[in-house]
Amino acid sequence: MTRLHVPIPxxxxxxxxxxxxxxxxxxxxxxxxxxxxxxxxxxxxxxVPSTAVIDASLEADTLTLVAHQEIEYLAPIxxxxxxxxxxxxxxxxxxxSLQVAYEVYSPVGATAQTLYARASTTVVMVDSTTLRxxxxxxxxxxxxxxxxEEPIVFTRR
Amino acid sequence: MTRLHVPIPxxxxxxxxxxxxxxxxxxxxxxxxxxxxxxxxxxxxxxVPSTAVIDASLEADTLTLVAHQEIEYLAPIxxxxxxxxxxxxxxxxxxxSLQVAYEVYSPVGATAQTLYARASTTVVMVDSTTLRxxxxxxxxxxxxxxxxEEPIVFTRR
Amino acid sequence: MTRLHVPIPxxxxxxxxxxxxxxxxxxxxxxxxxxxxxxxxxxxxxxVPSTAVIDASLEADTLTLVAHQEIEYLAPIxxxxxxxxxxxxxxxxxxxSLQVAYEVYSPVGATAQTLYARASTTVVMVDSTTLRxxxxxxxxxxxxxxxxEEPIVFTRR
Amino acid sequence: MTRLHVPIPxxxxxxxxxxxxxxxxxxxxxxxxxxxxxxxxxxxxxxVPSTAVIDASLEADTLTLVAHQEIEYLAPIxxxxxxxxxxxxxxxxxxxSLQVAYEVYSPVGATAQTLYARASTTVVMVDSTTLRxxxxxxxxxxxxxxxxEEPIVFTRR
Numbered sequence: 001m002t003r004l005h006v007p008i009p010x011x012x013x014x015x016x017x018x019x020x021x022x023x024x025x026x027x028x029x030x031x032x033x034x035x036x037x038x039x040x041x042x043x044x045x046x047x048v049p050s051t052a053v054i055d056a057s058l059e060a061d062t063l064t065l066v067a068h069q070e071i072e073y074l075a076p077i078x079x080x081x082x083x084x085x086x087x088x089x090x091x092x093x094x095x096x097s098l099q100v101a102y103e104v105y106s107p108v109g110a111t112a113q114t115l116y117a118r119a120s121t122t123v124v125m126v127d128s129t130t131l132r133x134x135x136x137x138x139x140x141x142x143x144x145x146x147x148x149e150e151p152i153v154f155t156r157r
Numbered sequence: 158m159t160r161l162h163v164p165i166p167x168x169x170x171x172x173x174x175x176x177x178x179x180x181x182x183x184x185x186x187x188x189x190x191x192x193x194x195x196x197x198x199x200x201x202x203x204x205v206p207s208t209a210v211i212d213a214s215l216e217a218d219t220l221t222l223v224a225h226q227e228i229e230y231l232a233p234i235x236x237x238x239x240x241x242x243x244x245x246x247x248x249x250x251x252x253x254s255l256q257v258a259y260e261v262y263s264p265v266g267a268t269a270q271t272l273y274a275r276a277s278t279t280v281v282m283v284d285s286t287t288l289r290x291x292x293x294x295x296x297x298x299x300x301x302x303x304x305x306e307e308p309i310v311f312t313r314r
Numbered sequence: 315m316t317r318l319h320v321p322i323p324x325x326x327x328x329x330x331x332x333x334x335x336x337x338x339x340x341x342x343x344x345x346x347x348x349x350x351x352x353x354x355x356x357x358x359x360x361x362v363p364s365t366a367v368i369d370a371s372l373e374a375d376t377l378t379l380v381a382h383q384e385i386e387y388l389a390p391i392x393x394x395x396x397x398x399x400x401x402x403x404x405x406x407x408x409x410x411s412l413q414v415a416y417e418v419y420s421p422v423g424a425t426a427q428t429l430y431a432r433a434s435t436t437v438v439m440v441d442s443t444t445l446r447x448x449x450x451x452x453x454x455x456x457x458x459x460x461x462x463e464e465p466i467v468f469t470r471r
Numbered sequence: 472m473t474r475l476h477v478p479i480p481x482x483x484x485x486x487x488x489x490x491x492x493x494x495x496x497x498x499x500x501x502x503x504x505x506x507x508x509x510x511x512x513x514x515x516x517x518x519v520p521s522t523a524v525i526d527a528s529l530e531a532d533t534l535t536l537v538a539h540q541e542i543e544y545l546a547p548i549x550x551x552x553x554x555x556x557x558x559x560x561x562x563x564x565x566x567x568s569l570q571v572a573y574e575v576y577s578p579v580g581a582t583a584q585t586l587y588a589r590a591s592t593t594v595v596m597v598d599s600t601t602l603r604x605x606x607x608x609x610x611x612x613x614x615x616x617x618x619x620e621e622p623i624v625f626t627r628r
Contacts (some may be wrong), residue, residue: 009480011339011499011502012330012331012502012503013330013336013502013503015330015331015497016326016327016329016330016331017215017326017329017330017331017333017393018215018220018301019331020528022188022327023181023184023188023223024181024184024185024188024224024327025181025182027180027181027197028181028482028484031179031181031483031484032482032483032484035483035550036552038472041551041552042549042550042551043525043551043552043553045553045580045581046551046553047552048552058174058175058490061619063175065230065233066180066230067225067229067230067313068227068228068229068230068311068313068314069180069227069228069230069312070225070226070228071225071226071227072225073222073223073224073225073226076222077332078513078569079506079513080512080513080514080517081507081512081514081517081518081519082514082516082517103201107253108215109516122313122314132532154225156224156279157225157279162502166323168342168345168346169345169346169349169487169488170342170345170346170487170495172487172488173483173484173486173487173488174483174486174487174488174550176372176488179484181484185325185327188325188326188327189325189326189327191530192326192393193395198394198395199392199393199394200394200395200396202396202423202424203394203395203396205395215333235356236349236356236488237355237356237357237360238350238355238357238360238362239357239359239360240359266359267359294422331529332529332534335501337498337502337537337540338495338496338498338499338502340496341495341496341498345493345494345495370604372488373488377489379544379547380494380544381543381627382541382542382543382544382625382627383494383540383541383542383544384539384540384541384542384628385539385540386538386539387536387537387538387540387543388540436556436627436628448574458598468539470538470539470593471539471541471593
């Protein structure tokens with residue numbers, strides 16, 4: 001299995017009035033996992049995975065736009081201090097777009113992990129000058145292909 | 158066309174560092190539209206549509222859980238003062254679940270409206286004591302059927 | 315009394331797990347009131363008060379930086395559909411900075427209003443090239459002086 | 472110096488359209504630091520400091536209400552992967568209330584740390600049945616007194 005494991009800590013503020021992580025807050029967790037997996041750090045000393053090849057600074061040549069998202073919520077998430085285990089892989093690598101797949105688990109630890117949610121995000125690479133899609137580069141493809149796995153099959157549509 | 162039109166004002170804080178409404182903030186806008194369409198108000202003087210038949214107080218007999226969401230982002234949304242025009246209808250009314258469909262448009266006004274996003278949310282009615290799904294009641298079904306339309310067909314999966 | 319009344323709708327998502335508007339969400343409400351009071355609209359048809367003289371686009375000559383905030387929380391705020399009545403005025407107009415004062419009230423309506431919170435924000439006008447404070451202009455001073463009132467006196471420090 | 476050091480990771484979503492951590496997001500960081508310092512964990516295996524003596528579950532006898540906050544923003548905060556170093560102590564321990572003091576620093580590491588912000592939060596202990604303030608208990612006082620230091624003196628009011 002060639003998944004990236006991204007530890008993402010909850011914040012108590014992710015809860016809503018029902019005392020569970022809010023459905024929209026879940027997308028914030030996935031966004032943070034993507035940032036940490038795909039973006040070149042701006043601070044040299046930061047440790048990042050080999051997949052971090054996108055220049056996401058505001059002056060970059062490329063914009064990465066979210067075109068589509070799908071989320072299946074399987075179990076309510078309570079507040080907890082230890083980071084969630086967001087497992088992330090590439091569901092598809094297309095010509096100009098990438099489908100990121102995720103399974104969101106309870107923290108790594110002594111007990112069996114709970115699968116809280118499954119999700120996918122389609123990201124399109126856009127030229128920041130022309131605002132038109134641009135092809136995924138060879139460098140990007142080489143960095144991401146080791147993490148290509150089956151896409152999520154959603155069962156609750 | 159039997160859609161509900163829910164005016165949802167943006168906040169400047171919905172923007173992210175790319176100066177457009179953030180992809181996760183979009184779900185907050187849809188959540189607010191759902192609350193205003195489906196929930197019985199706790200304050201008598203508030204005006205609500207005839208679809209507002211769910212008791213969403215913390216002591217209610219029913220929890221409404223979000224089981225699945227899908228969103229297609231069609232155009233970036235800039236900050237603007239006038240409320241977005243969130244058009245909302247029922248894509249499916251099942252035994253214990255409801256699929257809410259949305260199209261999110263730029264404000265109603267003089268110029269042609271831009272379609273920013275299309276989305277659907279599957280909500281499951283859960284008994285708050287047993288935590289098991291419970292059937293949609295006759296009152297609910299009668300309130301919502303006038304707004305039953307074709308579900309969203311997503312083209313970017 | 316020369317206050318601006320800014321209607322700011324709550325979102326159910328402003329609540330936290332205690333089922334009241336979260337203390338940090340309160341600052342989002344005040345931010346939105348400031349944006350609507352001070353910023354020149356980018357869309358011509360939008361209605362704004364005469365105080366809206368700050369160009370807040372990303373290419374503007376001036377950055378408005380928040381230097382200090384203080385908030386006194388007087389009563390918990392429940393979710394409600396009608397907009398809160400954020401009353402806003404100038405507590406001080408300095409050389410390069412402005413102190414904005416607020417009282418946050420329950421919606422305008424039939425019953426007596428509840429004062430939920432009192433707050434102040436000090437905003438510094440910064441030259442976006444040199445990143446140094448720049449003087450408040452005559453145009454700004456003329457636009458804001460009609461709304462100069464006593465600053466908030468905080469009693470719970 | 473008897474401060475608690477709470478590592479609080481940023482999220483890219485904390486940035487606003489000016490590409491810096493938003494002024495309201497700062498309060499979310501402080502809230503998370505408080506939760507981790509003061510609340511009894513609900514999961515046995517979680518590691519917490521000796522100050523974590525407040526039962527913050529929804530069924531607890533005590534509500535902790537935020538009565539007052541003050542924040543001085545000293546430097547803009549860019550997104551970065553390593554956690555901020557939130558230094559937290561008790562500025563005052565009163566009869567029924569506690570003033571929490573904070574200095575928010577850039578991550579612990581090789582280079583000199585930047586002080587981004589200074590803040591204080593006054594929390595009132597409220598009996599959850601009567602909704603009246605209740606006295607700080609001996610257990611609480613004993614847990615918190617080792618971290619009593621000078622309160623923040625704000626210079627930008």
